[in-house]
Amino acid sequence: MDDIDRRLLAALQEDATTSYAALGAAAGLSAGAAHERVRKLRERGVIRRTTVDIDPAAMDLDVLAFVLIDGATWMGDEPTSTALAAIPEVEEAHVVAGSASVLVKVRTTGTGALQDVLRRLYEVPGVSATEAVVALDTFFERPPWFHREAKG
Numbered sequence: 686m687d688d689i690d691r692r693l694l695a696a697l698q699e700d701a702t703t704s705y706a707a708l709g710a711a712a713g714l715s716a717g718a719a720h721e722r723v724r725k726l727r728e729r730g731v732i733r734r735t736t737v738d739i740d741p742a743a744m745d746l747d748v749l750a751f752v753l754i755d756g757a758t759w760m761g762d763e764p765t766s767t768a769l770a771a772i773p774e775v776e777e778a779h780v781v782a783g784s785a786s787v788l789v790k791v792r793t794t795g796t797g798a799l800q801d802v803l804r805r806l807y808e809v810p811g812v813s814a815t816e817a818v819v820a821l822d823t824f825f826e827r828p829p830w831f832h833r834e835a836k837g
Contacts, residue, residue, distance in 0.1 A: 746792040755814040756786035
């Protein structure tokens, strides 16, 4: 991946509907060359998907929590991944090192809904304990690091 790819990715992260002509202009390429570069980034799996960034507050998802999950057994396998993916409020799940086994990011409509998610997390085989940290405010969320460097 070179600086041109990084500029294309930065522009797409700002607005995935950017035309190939505008992408090309941002990266110093023709529209056709920009299209070809983006196609290759998709083929290589660098661009995994194109999506819409929705404001959680607009969907009444006012509670953001990070939940550390302790496991009675190893939880870094497919059955745990599948069980966590089946809980719609779980936005992300990561196998972690340290005192916990898994870290999940959860968004809910309120604390009662968060309590329900915690209850469902205990139904995942191997879960022995949870610790929820509720975010009071979010200063920022950032895409991958290259985004900042590609702007300059």
